[in-house]
Amino acid sequence: MKVVGKHIPHDSAVGHVTGEALFVDDLPSAKDELIVDFIASPVAHGKIIRFNFEELSQLDGIAGIFTHADLPGHNLFGPVIQDERFLAEDIVEYVGQPIAVIAGESRKAVRQAKKQLQLEIEELAPVFTIDEALAAKQFIGEARELKKGDFEKVWNEAEHKIAGTFLCNGQEQFYLESQAALAWRGENGEILVHSSSQNPTEIQEVVAEALGLGFHEVVCVCKRMGGGFGGKETQAVIPAVMAALVAAKTGRSARVAYTKDDDMRSTGKRHPYKIYYKAGFTGAGKITGVKFDIYSNGGAAADLSTAILERTLLHSDNSYFIPNLVFRAMICKTNFPPNTAFRGFGGPQGMANIENVLQEISIVLKKDALEVRRLNCYGHNDQNVTPYGQIVQNHMLPEIIDQLAETSSYKKRLTEVAEFNRKSVTHLRGLALTPLKFGISFTTSFLNQGNALVNVYKDGTVQVSTGGTEMGQGLNTKIRQLVAEEFAISYDDVRIMITSTEKNNNTSPTAASAGTDLNGMAAVNACQKIRRNLTEFASRYFSAPENGIVPSIEHIHFEAGSVYDDRLPENKLTFRKLVLQAYMGQVSLGERGFYKTPGVNLNRETGKGNPFFYFTSGAAVSEVLIDRFTGQLKLERSDILMDIGESINPGIDRGQIIGGFIQGVGWVTNEDLRYSDKGQLLSYSPTTYKIPNIQDLPDIFNLETLENPQHKINIRRSKAVGEPPLMLCLSVWMAVKHALSSVRNDITPRLNLPATAEEILQRLTELNGDLSNPETTAVRATESEVSLVSLPSISG
Amino acid sequence: MKKIISCTINGVKQELYLDTRKTLLKMLREDLELMGVHLGCGGGDCGACTVLLNGEPVTSCLVLAADCEGSEITTVEGVQQDDKLHPLQQSMVEKGGIQCGFCTPGMVMNSLALLRENPQPTESEVRHALSGNLCRCTGYAKIVEAVMDVKNLDRITG
Numbered sequence: 001m002k003v004v005g006k007h008i009p010h011d012s013a014v015g016h017v018t019g020e021a022l023f024v025d026d027l028p029s030a031k032d033e034l035i036v037d038f039i040a041s042p043v044a045h046g047k048i049i050r051f052n053f054e055e056l057s058q059l060d061g062i063a064g065i066f067t068h069a070d071l072p073g074h075n076l077f078g079p080v081i082q083d084e085r086f087l088a089e090d091i092v093e094y095v096g097q098p099i100a101v102i103a104g105e106s107r108k109a110v111r112q113a114k115k116q117l118q119l120e121i122e123e124l125a126p127v128f129t130i131d132e133a134l135a136a137k138q139f140i141g142e143a144r145e146l147k148k149g150d151f152e153k154v155w156n157e158a159e160h161k162i163a164g165t166f167l168c169n170g171q172e173q174f175y176l177e178s179q180a181a182l183a184w185r186g187e188n189g190e191i192l193v194h195s196s197s198q199n200p201t202e203i204q205e206v207v208a209e210a211l212g213l214g215f216h217e218v219v220c221v222c223k224r225m226g227g228g229f230g231g232k233e234t235q236a237v238i239p240a241v242m243a244a245l246v247a248a249k250t251g252r253s254a255r256v257a258y259t260k261d262d263d264m265r266s267t268g269k270r271h272p273y274k275i276y277y278k279a280g281f282t283g284a285g286k287i288t289g290v291k292f293d294i295y296s297n298g299g300a301a302a303d304l305s306t307a308i309l310e311r312t313l314l315h316s317d318n319s320y321f322i323p324n325l326v327f328r329a330m331i332c333k334t335n336f337p338p339n340t341a342f343r344g345f346g347g348p349q350g351m352a353n354i355e356n357v358l359q360e361i362s363i364v365l366k367k368d369a370l371e372v373r374r375l376n377c378y379g380h381n382d383q384n385v386t387p388y389g390q391i392v393q394n395h396m397l398p399e400i401i402d403q404l405a406e407t408s409s410y411k412k413r414l415t416e417v418a419e420f421n422r423k424s425v426t427h428l429r430g431l432a433l434t435p436l437k438f439g440i441s442f443t444t445s446f447l448n449q450g451n452a453l454v455n456v457y458k459d460g461t462v463q464v465s466t467g468g469t470e471m472g473q474g475l476n477t478k479i480r481q482l483v484a485e486e487f488a489i490s491y492d493d494v495r496i497m498i499t500s501t502e503k504n505n506n507t508s509p510t511a512a513s514a515g516t517d518l519n520g521m522a523a524v525n526a527c528q529k530i531r532r533n534l535t536e537f538a539s540r541y542f543s544a545p546e547n548g549i550v551p552s553i554e555h556i557h558f559e560a561g562s563v564y565d566d567r568l569p570e571n572k573l574t575f576r577k578l579v580l581q582a583y584m585g586q587v588s589l590g591e592r593g594f595y596k597t598p599g600v601n602l603n604r605e606t607g608k609g610n611p612f613f614y615f616t617s618g619a620a621v622s623e624v625l626i627d628r629f630t631g632q633l634k635l636e637r638s639d640i641l642m643d644i645g646e647s648i649n650p651g652i653d654r655g656q657i658i659g660g661f662i663q664g665v666g667w668v669t670n671e672d673l674r675y676s677d678k679g680q681l682l683s684y685s686p687t688t689y690k691i692p693n694i695q696d697l698p699d700i701f702n703l704e705t706l707e708n709p710q711h712k713i714n715i716r717r718s719k720a721v722g723e724p725p726l727m728l729c730l731s732v733w734m735a736v737k738h739a740l741s742s743v744r745n746d747i748t749p750r751l752n753l754p755a756t757a758e759e760i761l762q763r764l765t766e767l768n769g770d771l772s773n774p775e776t777t778a779v780r781a782t783e784s785e786v787s788l789v790s791l792p793s794i795s796g
Numbered sequence: 797m798k799k800i801i802s803c804t805i806n807g808v809k810q811e812l813y814l815d816t817r818k819t820l821l822k823m824l825r826e827d828l829e830l831m832g833v834h835l836g837c838g839g840g841d842c843g844a845c846t847v848l849l850n851g852e853p854v855t856s857c858l859v860l861a862a863d864c865e866g867s868e869i870t871t872v873e874g875v876q877q878d879d880k881l882h883p884l885q886q887s888m889v890e891k892g893g894i895q896c897g898f899c900t901p902g903m904v905m906n907s908l909a910l911l912r913e914n915p916q917p918t919e920s921e922v923r924h925a926l927s928g929n930l931c932r933c934t935g936y937a938k939i940v941e942a943v944m945d946v947k948n949l950d951r952i953t954g
Contacts, residue, residue, distance in 0.1 A: 019832015
């Protein structure tokens, strides 16, 4: 009856195919329910002069309009730095920023009231780009630095050098279910919030603080999300507070459900980055040193930007050993919605930058990029120390690269691609293999904890509650499997209950790919306590002193739904009967479990430590076809190989890998956030913002996992799989660069991210054009002395 | 303006007194509490609200309820037969073509329309049929597998 390791369908799958599984906005309306919406800033930066909220609140069907002045508690929040206003006070800092909450009897009443809005705002000069923020010296948090060895020395002595600028755009999470929350006011002013949130504890705390309540007076529950991807880690707070404020003020239940357009316009996204890079390397392609000056576009408030930037620093090496380095990093404050978590959490940008560096080294040296990547890859006994001092242990990076190159016929296809590019006048092909190493654990070390409540009922069935939230990733399915396995009972006898701060307190967000690691371990810990109680009871129950069988817990076994003493195996009891006997024997059948990840730490002063419990790794090789005349890109084939340890549920993990990869492909190819010069998002719906469509799947798509006998830690020797596969998309981006590099051999083509058709066409035009034109951004690879971009200095 | 609309929804005749500007999506969700019809983008681009209107897949956010007079409408709630999962639903569950589930009802309805026309579609036919349905979680591969792997085809065409 082994349950762990089996492909068991997602535990809500039947509910989803029948329409029975409900999302927040599907929950029935209470009779007195109010519809909640918000009045958003139409400008990116400005001073509020006057508004007619008082007048609007008198309109038919409007129950109230609330501003920051109506908050019984305080208006400031933020997961790291409390610098974000729930409702704007006198200044607005981004288009879409909520200024007031409006509650009405119907959507129609709210819509009509909003039409009569008069809002006068004096516009102030906005700052949008990283360059503008650098000029205005607008930053968030402190500058961060990570150093190792002596970069200046190796740079001065380097046999070869490159320098340039890496630019990447943001990415909208595009969870299909937009932000939503319901709130009710209960007895004694208590508030219950049902939120589509990855972080119910944060909702509980921020609602309490905004309303001037104790945390014990607020409960937040989350049954499921229609996708999160990081976009509901912190940003579910604003809609939840809106609903809670209306419920608290009116005593009526309140519902908020953003439209997709409002959601895209007013919430934060993956951070755009600009990185100035310099790299010195040998004639063989071995990196001797790099310097990265890293700037992220944080938007108007800190949100999670500091933690995200930290992960960028810790992933700017990706899978490569760098002996000498300087990483300097800074967050720019701009007039966009506060940028936030998105699968990978700063890792993808750092990894894209170094992959670009590796690709350019190969172009300069006219070598196969795979050879250069393999040469610099982390080893087992040497070149295995990360920039932050943690040793990369028990990994299989070189083996993964070699095996994937072999199974995907990389060498043969590379020759075919070169041949194709020589002959074809209409198209170009590109091929690239990129590895992946992603650190698992929150880098804010104290967040690496989880708790769980396990209740065994008298019929032998089990309910489990954890702080983990289900957003489609299969967390609940995996925890059901883990708990069933602990008691050796059927998967069907275990249910995962709604996530609630009432049952699990002070929980960490379901993020950092660590949902199963933390909550699964906590649930198993609770099961083990119950099992200890039951074992002790069973040892007495099965004892037969007249036959010399004294109570002994060592002899008790849980197996295939039964429990027995191996000295009297014929006397076995079903789990259900044992539980009933134990209940009558006054044994506790409910326990709370706790888990904290052992040994993770990071010293932010020195930048050194062991921030990660382990690494999830893999590699992908992708081949693309580009139309030389339109820049249109087709992903023709991808092959993926990953080390995800011993999978708890191979079917679910396969879904995570494919889904993460394709989501990343969207980021590096077609997902293009476009803003007006006033900072208004223009691509605010799927009509203009193109997430991957079913037709974007590669025609040939192979996915394998490999066994890693060295990996002996973590729950059931599994590995986290949520975020890592996203970064395999860099193989696609680098395949585009590879294709561009075949146009001519004296130039290193530049490529920004995403590689949209427009971007590709622009680069092709440059490569085909007159290079004496000062407008051109392509970098001459043949220059002996690289003229460096003047690096803006980072203070601190 | 309001008017009475009569139509058959999931095999049951309904008479509803509705605002003529109400969309089919809102009628299904608000008046009939068929919450498996999901509002995604509200602009006909994501496909989450797909239902069958006289057997043809439509994005119900773009159809007026008033235009459905005398029509037969099937939502995801009406796909099961005798309280048993339809073979397509079964295949979606078993193949794992589901993660967060928000796009699932639309995927099921569009796939159902395809399979009724073409019980053994090729991969490219499945991709073509589902190109109006967005999914952010799965990367689509398992959805394609699920639709191509539906067993007991007689139950679909019947």
